[in-house]
Amino acid sequence: MTRIHLNAFDMACAGHQSAGLWRHPEDQGHRYRELGHWLELAKLLDQGGFDALFLADVLGVYDVYGGSRDAAVADAAQFPVNDPTMAISAMASVTERLGFGVTISTTYEQPYALARRLTTLDHLTDGRVAWNIVTSYLDSAARNLGLDSQIPHDERYDIAEEYVEVCYKLWEGSWEDDAVVRDVERGVYTDPAKVHDIGHKGKYFSVPGPFLCEPSPQRTPVLFQAGASKRGLKFAASHAEAVFVSGPSPKVVRKSVDALRAAVAEQGRDPRSVKVFTMLTPVVAETSEEAQAKLRSYQELVSVPGAFALFGGWTGVDLSELALDEPLTYADSNANRSALASFTTADRAWTPRELAEFIGLGGRGPVFAGSPGEVADELERWVEEADVDGFNLAYVTTPGTFADFARWVVPELRRRGRVPEAPEGPTLRERLGFPGPRLAPPHPGASYRR
Template sequence: MSKQIRFNAFEMNCVGHQSSGLWRHPRDRSWQYKDISYWTDLAQLLEQGLFDGIFIADVIGYYDVYGGNVDTAVREASQIPVNDPLQLAAPIAMATQHLGIGITISTTYEHPYTFARRLSTADHLTGGRIGWNIVTSYLDSGARNVGNHELLEHDARYERAEEYMEVLYKLLEGSWEPDAVVRDRERGVFADPQKVHAIRHHGKFWQVPGVHMSEPSPQRTPLLFQAGSSGAGVRFAARNAESVFVNSHTLPGLKSYVSTLRQQVAAEGRDPQGVLVYALITIIVDETDEKAQAKWREYQQYISPEGALALISGWSGQDFSAVERHQPIEKDTAGGIASLVNTFAPQQENWSVQDLAEFGSIGGLGKVFIGSVATVADQLQYWVNETDVDGFNLAYVVAHETFADVISWLVPELQRRGAYRTAYPPGKTLREKLFGQGPHLPGSHPAQRYRDPAQYADQPADEEVKA
């Protein structure tokens, strides 16, 4: 029996997302991102295809590295305009019964106390189908526009994120005991105040002395996603994440990442197979290889290399407008360009900036699979078997055509091979559907240490204690 493959849809509350310029395609719907019907239609399509969920990315700020300004990003719709992701959770949940809803929120720009309430609210309104993609943000423009002089250094952002998680765990897991809400009409007691605890958190970055404002939601702590690939990011994921997203254009690179992550998860005392890993890819599939290649060539007519360079400049921190488009980039060149070339095409000796722009115009930083149902199914199964990845985070080229093609062509073929499920598993919450266990974080997760009410009850409410 082949290992079953999992799919998430990789989306963003913006135009285009990972495929620059494709909003101009006559069949594309991404410009409708601001309409609820765009999201409810997509959610119902994904549920028909038995996807684990829809994963909604986000950025705080805009891409202004290319050319030193935001003009190109605005003109080409390079992830701007972009709307808030969390507000999509309720309409998606109302249109579906099973689909998970992963929302990206930054620990750098959200206060943990107010965010905890927003997170609990979303988990209540979705019946426990919400997930949180934990990010620390990477755009200087975001930092400047919330009043900071510059973006906090990379590892320092993860240090803040660790304390952020501690505050969240205390609020979501420890502040309200499981039986705090009694709803006793006879006594006129809705919740027992003896079972609702001030968390008394006094740390390096946050002071949160009081109680959580929301009663416990179906999952208490929504399912935890994370997408860090740096050393600090992998360590953070190994401690906290239940599901991890990774970008890798090469099979050896993906295999190495998955192996390293699972080793670190085990070192944290957690089940290394209990963390699901999804690789970012884009699939262009049709009945035959020839038809799929023809579809790819059609898409190429609409790409925006300059829009792609606006994104790539933001991702790498290097202004690609300052480099001659057709100048070869040597693999041993220092800086962000060489790093990206190594990521995209490690076997390619020389690439130009134009090559990089055209390559990244479809699928962004993810690998692109093009072919017939048999060809793509073979490739996906091979990657899963060779790398121990659990599934794929699918980006689209044309909304919603790319996902419709995967569901009509590829899903039935994988099901025929026994490599894709034929029905959703039991359970109401996202955590139950993904792991087949209970709705709450398992006892091996570090959040469990904050569940004991005794740790909150021994001190006066105003006493300063170290977190």
Template sequence: MSRLIRFNAFQMNTVSHQSPGLWRHPRDTGHRYTDPDHWTELARLLEQGLFDAVFLADVLGAYDVYQGSADAALRHAVQAPLNDPLALVPLMAQVTTHLGFGVTCALTYEHPYTFARRMSTLDHLTRGRIGWNIVTGYLDSAARNLGLDRQLGHDERYDLADEYMDVVYKLWEKSWDDDAVVNDKARGVYAEPSRIHPINHAGRFYKVPGFHLCEPSPQRTPLLYQAGTSPRGTAFAARHAECTFVSGPSKTVVRKYADDLRAAVRKAGRDGDDLKIYAQALIVTAPTEDEAQAKYEDYRNHVDIEAALALLSGWTGIDFGQFPLDATVEYIESDAGRSALASFTEADPERTWTVREAALFIGLGGRGPVLVGDPCQVADQLQAWQDDTGIDGFNLAFAVAHDSMRDVVELIVPELQRRERYRTAYEGGTLREQVLGSGSRLPAGHAGRQVRI
């Protein structure tokens, strides 16, 4: 029996996310990102479409690498202005029952003690539907705004991240015993102090002596997402990630990422098939092929080259404003996002890209493929991508908010269900149960359950 295809919705609390320039489209509603109704409408739509989760990206700095300035990012709304993603979760949770919420938080700039409390709070308020996309950050502008001259080196950020994870695991998994909360009104005892433990963590980067301020939430540890595909990022994912996101312009790239990730997970002693891998994609569809193609051409006419290059420069740490548009993209080591540039260069050696081609490609949906056609044609493409690459599902970017997601829910989901390649109902309660089909807690063999205090 063929595996089911899974969907996440790739979003950001900003005007324009992965399709720079498309905010100018007359039907786009991205300018309503400050309106709570914008997000509750989206949440209801995604739950109607039985999506696993809405995945909320985030950065803590401006895209100021292009031409040495944030002017292009501000002019073209390249992920700026940008609001906090965590604040959206209670809004969307109130109007849904099953939809999950994956939030991006850069651990490099978040102290683990206070962060653990915020995530436990959200896990309580969503009844266990919260997930965390673990990122280390890639913008020097974020580091400067938080008091550093520049961000830590790429691999050193992962060294810090490994210790960070040990701290939050101790807080979430070990600080409170399962029976610590007794809520005994007759004795006047809410929690038994002997069952609540200081973690006494003292490491290279962090010292956290006390106990977790929150009582255990439904999942304790949120469902863990991770997106790094560099060698160091893959090793980190092998130890921690339950779900990963990959981005690549071809099946060759995505297949390599998926194979490498599963191999690393197995090497770490875990079951590689338990790792859920979502590949980024954009779907452009309509009832007929001609309508879909017309819609695609309409969207392409709204792509902004300068905005796309500002985005690509921020992702890679390389100022693409210094190169002619017809220059070939070459792989250059940087301390920003290595996988962003590698996906256009060394990961697929059969393909060469010019700066212009790379800008046009990411200008519509980011670094993933654009799947265009009527519902049958798009379903064929989705099945082929899953079958040929070994992924579990798709992290769907949008071109026009919220038209792109509505098209998927109303046209693609029913077609996949007809083919028995998409679920027809939610199963399970917490996000971990929904996605992994396991219990609400981290698996017993996961690193988070093995830490000691």
């Protein structure tokens, strides 16, 4: 029976994908500032059968809707938002096997510094870190990070290509495995002959020296990628070990997955070796009726302006300029092209009225409400019809959605042989089904190894 991988999808903010639900009395998203909140969540996920906690991130405010940031600010739509990396080592200290996927953009930070941060986390978590490689989509981020507006969409990916090349050289090529000798008698901690300058001089980056860190358990963290435009797919086909996609139906997601697997094969890699995760928000209760009642109570709390603020940031489209029943059209934007395509060209053109209902809960992915058996059936249907390997499960309330899922659905998935009783490991790479802790050929990163 094919394994189903499960990530909890979250962000270091009070309102992630379900705009307005911070008003729910059980929602604890506002505790995102407390370390205790993250430690409790990590323990719940670790014991509850999740493979990883996957953390999104943005470096700007959502200010496309109505030409203003007010809706996003008032509704806590991914604002305020803290740095996603800080709590990870603390979470690792209270968990055994949970992985941590962290989103960091290649657009606003030098690879030399980022590679060190991720390696530090890989050491402190004993090899349980993944990097979700993104290129960003908000003009507001660009403006506050020293640019007039965003670097053009496809060039951001050109930068990302060179960025990961630098990282591979640092992670895989700079240090030999046995460089650290700690030879007290000779007075040698690290053998200088086994640490190498990477000598990188490219179009965007110059890194002549050696990596600052000694090799960590995975060396290169597990590489996730999110972004499914034509250019995004090309990047993923070369570099991603796992890809995060989203779309409203299996039919829409299947198109991206087929295109991705074909592109991976063209790169000489096994198309099944890339794990695809799609976004879904589960609403589960003991019975179908209870789950539907719960869903209705959630729907009453949705903030449409908050949802439209998120949509504006993702796609660059200001829904305030459209009539409620006017279908959206696709135009190449500088934002997240695949997000817009999934509501226009991929299947059918959605209207703002339909979007208000759909994205209010769970963002760009579907919401499914049902009993444990019905939710498990739905996940199996997605695996079959969309050809995905797992899910980034978004929440309506946190930690409520994750606790319900761990309590009701994971045991059902275990009964069906979809989730193992004990996780594989010990590293995240092995837990996700790869043969060893480190990148393996023909992944291009492995070719930099000494």
